[in-house]
Amino acid sequence: MSVSSSRKIMQIFGAELDKLITLPLIWLTLMSTFILNLALAAAFTSAGLQGTAGTQSILNIGLASMGYLQAGFIILGILATCSEYTGGQIRTTLTTIPWRGLQLSTKHLALAMITIPVAFIIAASGVLYTFIMIRDTAVVIEIDTIITTLIGATGYLTLTTLLSAAIGALLRRTTPALVVLLGYYFIVSPLMRIFLPGINKYLNYFPDTAGNYMYMPRSPDDINVLTPMQGTGISMLWTLMFITVAIVFYCKRDA
Template identity: 80%
Template sequence: MSAPSSKKITRILGAELDKLVTLPMTWLTLIGTFIVNLVLAAAFTSVGLQGVAGTQSMLNIGFASIGYLQAGFVMLGILATCSEYTGGQIRTTLTTMPWRGFQLSMKHLALAIITIPAALIIAASGVLYTYIKMRDTAVGFEIDTMIKALFGATGYLALTTLLCAAIGALLRRTTPALVVLLGYYFVVSPLVSDYLPGLKRYFPDTAGYYMYMPPSPDEINVFTPMQGTGISALWTLIFITIAIVFYCKRDA
């Protein structure tokens, strides 16, 4: 089958954006993640103000919630690619847009268009709350460092969403994808860090951590933000490529 023209590619992207924007779970997930992030930011800031966590920098406290709120972006990625399989809408999609590789690629691009500003707003809300509450007491605060870290956190959450969307496209079912990915991020990855710390830094979540959070002074063999970005992006591209290959070869 011949490749679609540029106009058709634009229409495919528009259709994928329209599907994501009109999917109620997209907004419920993002709103829920935003609220949870503010609650966590308030909790971590309160602990920091009480001195329970020691003299942590505002950067550490402001981004402490990222490890938890990434669950919302994991869900967003899974829903973006699995939702059409629930009611069989995928057959209609493939009938009207038979260029499977382009269609899945545009779905990921549409997801990135929605996720990047959402991730920036959500991550910034937690940092802003921490800044308002701790601007007179936090140590080690530099506005340039905070801005760089904020963009790093946004990039990490966006890459996580796209990676999970690719895995969702491979599994094609929401519940199994949620079990696998949430199990990895919150069970498998923490366990691996205890037994294989040298290997774990190459995992997408650990490499992504270095995109926004500077390592502690006693850490060794750490990645720079650029190295962390490269490794996380490589994982994402690999899984998107695998998802597209399987998507083009399997039945709906």
């Protein structure tokens, strides 16, 4: 790759990163998610102290909020790609950066750079709060296990954000993207697991369920579970597939 091409990519990446960093809704979403996670961690920890959950693993309780926490990262991904369409800023972007595929790819890369540290901090904050509150009654967990689990949780939240950004790029409107993704993650998928138990083993290969295995504790007696590496691989395939489709459509249709 020539020096000029490398410089061009870095300039586009810098521009996309700057747009995300200076978007107020991004930081409002992240702050709200952080506060919500602490509130949920406090609620789950309180329940653990008052009931039998007090003898559970710190990770079980500290990451119990992940099912709700992912909503903030879904919103984050959608905002990252849909915000430019709201006021027509996308036309200015495409005039300045006519290389559409490169522009959308670097946007996802910039989004990942923001999401990874924030996701780790938010996930770790819930575990840390739980550790502080119930360290005397909870099952002892090795530090290596805690770090590995937090890395898995961070990876899941990051992949969920990138997948949501790709869906946002496909739909180009915030509300429809929110309806589709939140409806799937919080209504369709849970109802399928409840009312269609016969297909649960197939649901393991959907992005939300496969992603859960990146961090959630597993029972050795359950033969239908995925390993963390399998869950990661499946989640990455879903994410890359949607990003690829989003880039193809982005390059072929009008702004």
